[in-house]
Amino acid sequence: MIAAFFNKKAKLWLDGRKKIEYQQFTKSAWFHFASLGEFEQGLPVLTSYKASNPDLKIVITFFSPSGFEIRKNTPLADAVYYLPLDTKRNARKLIAAINPVVAVFTKYEYWYHFFKELHKRDIPLYIISGIFRPNQVFFQWYGGLHCRMLKFVTRFFVQDEDSKLLLQKINIDNVSVSGDTRFDRVWINAQQPKSFPVIEEFSRGHKVFVAGSTWPEDEVLLARLVPDYPHWKFIFAPHEISEEKIDKLIEQLPLDSSIRYSQISNLKSQISNYSVLIIDNIGMLSSLYQYGDIAYIGGGFGAGIHNTLEAAAFGLPVIFGLNYEKFKEARDLVELRLGFSIHNESELKKIAVYLTGDELRYQPISQKIKAYIREHIGATEMIMSYIQDHG
Secondary structure (H helix, E strand, O other), X not given: OHHHHHHHHHHHHHHOOOOOOOOOOOOEEXXXXXXXXXXXXXXXXXHHHHHHOOOOEEEEEEOOHHHHHHHOOOOOOOEEEEOOOOOXXXXXXXXXXXXXXXXXXXXXXXXXXXXXXXXXXXXXXXXXXXXXXXXXXHHOOOOHHHHHHHOOOOEEEEOOXXXXXXXXXXXXXXXXXXXXXXXXXXXXXXXXXXXOHHHHHHHOOOEEEEEEEEOHHHHHHHHHHHHHOOOEEEEEEEOOOOXXXXXXXXXXXXXXXXXXXXXXXXXXXXXXXXXXXXXXXXXXXXXXXXXXXXXXXXXXXXXXXXXXXXXXXXXXOEEEXXXXXXXXXXXXXXXXXXXXXXXXXXXXHHHHHHHHXXXXXXXXXXXXXXXXXXXXXXXXXXXXXXXXXXX
């Protein structure tokens, strides 16, 4: 199963890079994202730049199929491509075709030949929402080539002071601490979320536990939590929505407790009769949190947790697995006792008891989480101000 999943992604990755035919533009702005998460992260800057430069063509590239396949038809871009392999020839071909007047890369995508070609053509290159850690190759004795690549960047807009200090240690001073543009993105979304009447009907009169971007390791624990809270409603939005994955999740839940979102239109009974709703599509999660009271964010028993900020922007305390150290906002939330990392089922149930046990406790937590988000918005404005002033 795992091999099949990666083989499918690998095929998309390879096929998408075969014989790419670029549109020819006299001028464009080039935005590159590793995957869908980075697209959402950089979206506030992209939309702001497009609004400020309505006559300029927008070109978007993705490294991963998870971004390209979902956003290849975005109306925000005049062209969307896979980023070709990082070779001198590919860099020349792409940049010569799209003729960017500016290039914006989000978070941690660094490609030597593309960066060098931009530098050679005197095209400003900005890294936004960048974050650096001491164990990265840039800061190792063998990282000389990678350090030279960073020299091609016009300006870094980093998430925190630690990243700035790390860059300064390798003599890179063109750095601004702007914060993370994801805060701007989730704050905007929380003010104007999409409305889902079916979800309103499902959750009406109940507390709601939203489990977002869950993986099988998360779902094993969460499924055992459901019977403990018969008066709560649970919404699962799995990271993978194949029939096989959804069926496996349903098998772990109490018998006849769940309904898939795609089956609602054929439902003969009331949706309120079910305690678990499984979202088997992509694109709803960021607005689902408006109906929640507590959120669980998946991925923490794998490579790392998914987006905690989408839930936090609605004031939801967030629970996640143990692998969260790479994410500054998750570390902040844990330190503030607004986010909670768990290692096993026992810890999950203890945190659930803590968060559900006292309404007077929950309200201040929710208010503090929203205040934390508000305090960190503004990165987009700082970045856009600099780019507009410097080109």
